Amino acid sequence: MLKIDCHTHILPRKLPNWTEKYGYGDFIYLQHHKRGYAKMMRGNQFFREIRENSWNPELRIREYEKFNTSVQVVCTVPVMFSYWAKPYDCLDISRFLNDHIAELIQGHPQNYLGLGTIPMQDSELAVMELERCKSVGLSGVQIGSNINDLNLNEERFFPIFEACAKLGMAVLVHPWNMMGQQQIQRYWLPWLVAMPAETTRAICCMIFGGIFERLPELRVNFAHAGGSFLPTIGRIAKGFECRPDLVAIDNAVDPRKYLGKFWVDSVTHDTFMLEYVLRLQGSKRVTLGSDYPFPLGDLEIGKFIENMNLDQEVKADIFYRSALEWLNVDIERFKE
Numbered sequence: 001m002l003k004i005d006c007h008t009h010i011l012p013r014k015l016p017n018w019t020e021k022y023g024y025g026d027f028i029y030l031q032h033h034k035r036g037y038a039k040m041m042r043g044n045q046f047f048r049e050i051r052e053n054s055w056n057p058e059l060r061i062r063e064y065e066k067f068n069t070s071v072q073v074v075c076t077v078p079v080m081f082s083y084w085a086k087p088y089d090c091l092d093i094s095r096f097l098n099d100h101i102a103e104l105i106q107g108h109p110q111n112y113l114g115l116g117t118i119p120m121q122d123s124e125l126a127v128m129e130l131e132r133c134k135s136v137g138l139s140g141v142q143i144g145s146n147i148n149d150l151n152l153n154e155e156r157f158f159p160i161f162e163a164c165a166k167l168g169m170a171v172l173v174h175p176w177n178m179m180g181q182q183q184i185q186r187y188w189l190p191w192l193v194a195m196p197a198e199t200t201r202a203i204c205c206m207i208f209g210g211i212f213e214r215l216p217e218l219r220v221n222f223a224h225a226g227g228s229f230l231p232t233i234g235r236i237a238k239g240f241e242c243r244p245d246l247v248a249i250d251n252a253v254d255p256r257k258y259l260g261k262f263w264v265d266s267v268t269h270d271t272f273m274l275e276y277v278l279r280l281q282g283s284k285r286v287t288l289g290s291d292y293p294f295p296l297g298d299l300e301i302g303k304f305i306e307n308m309n310l311d312q313e314v315k316a317d318i319f320y321r322s323a324l325e326w327l328n329v330d331i332e333r334f335k336e
């Protein structure tokens with residue numbers, strides 16, 4: 001069965017020294033300190049060590065073959081968004097990263113699909129780069145769960161979503177810049193607690209801000225099975241019902257009405273949770289995801305789903321049909 005992993009990250013092997021080029025800021029660069037490994041540095045600060053599978057497309061394809069998965073939807077690592085930079089510098093970085101992904105897809109059309117990154121801090125530049133992403137063959141864009149602490153319902157972002165809907169570009173919302181992270185540094189809590197909350201924040205802002213209501217054609221996927229949104233839908237819907245004066249101020253539609261309208265990926269690491277997600281979302285709105293190649297990801301690329309007692313049709317939805325619909329890609333592309 002065709003398998004499309006909708007949540008994977010990739011970087012070019014070499015990044016320019018943007019701090020030197022622009023004369024400010026702690027932009028990310030890579031130090032190739034030993035064979036097969038690199039350090040991601042933010043300014044002079046060590047951020048994370050990555051392996052060659054973060055940049056080598058052939059190695060990635062080989063690793064995926066072990067789990068019978070032939071297609072990877074790649075996007076950059078959220079720390080590369082650079083929304084904090086001057087808009088034209090962020091545009092420059094976005095173009096560099098998007099061109100790398102576009103080239104990768106052209107070289108391996110049966111193995112890779114791509115999502116770009118756009119300078120969300122400047123709506124006009126963001127739409128400009130979004131249009132260019134489409135013209136170079138990307139299927140959509142990945143954006144952060146907040147933009148420099150601003151929520152996605154802010155009116156300034158609406159033209160970007162509107163353009164995504166109009167151009168038919170898919171959107172992946174990925175948690176990053178986690179709220180409250182300074183207070184919860186110990187035990188990796190920014191990743192374990194704040195990331196799922198960030199995604200919930202993004203979904204709630206898009207629902208309550210009326211973005212889905214105003215743009216029914218917009219196709220959005222939320223990382224990590226929507227974070228803690230689906231597990232707390234009861235509370236969120238109850239809040240809408242009991243305090244409409246606080247919650248229903250921009251959109252009067254019950255949040256439960258949007259279940260099964262947007263997509264979420266399968267990164268739950270838990271069979272009961274995936275069953276619950278499937279029940280709320282329907283299998284046509286759950287895409288295979290892994291968060292490869294990072295350690296908190298499902299690095300067996302959905303093997304736990306293969307082992308679940310699910311109908312073959314449900315598995316086909318999760319493994320590829322939902323992805324094709326979300327990305328508006330024809331299955332013919334992957335046939336020999």
Ligand SMILES: [Zn+2]
Binds near residue numbers: 007009291
């Ligand atoms: Zn991710």
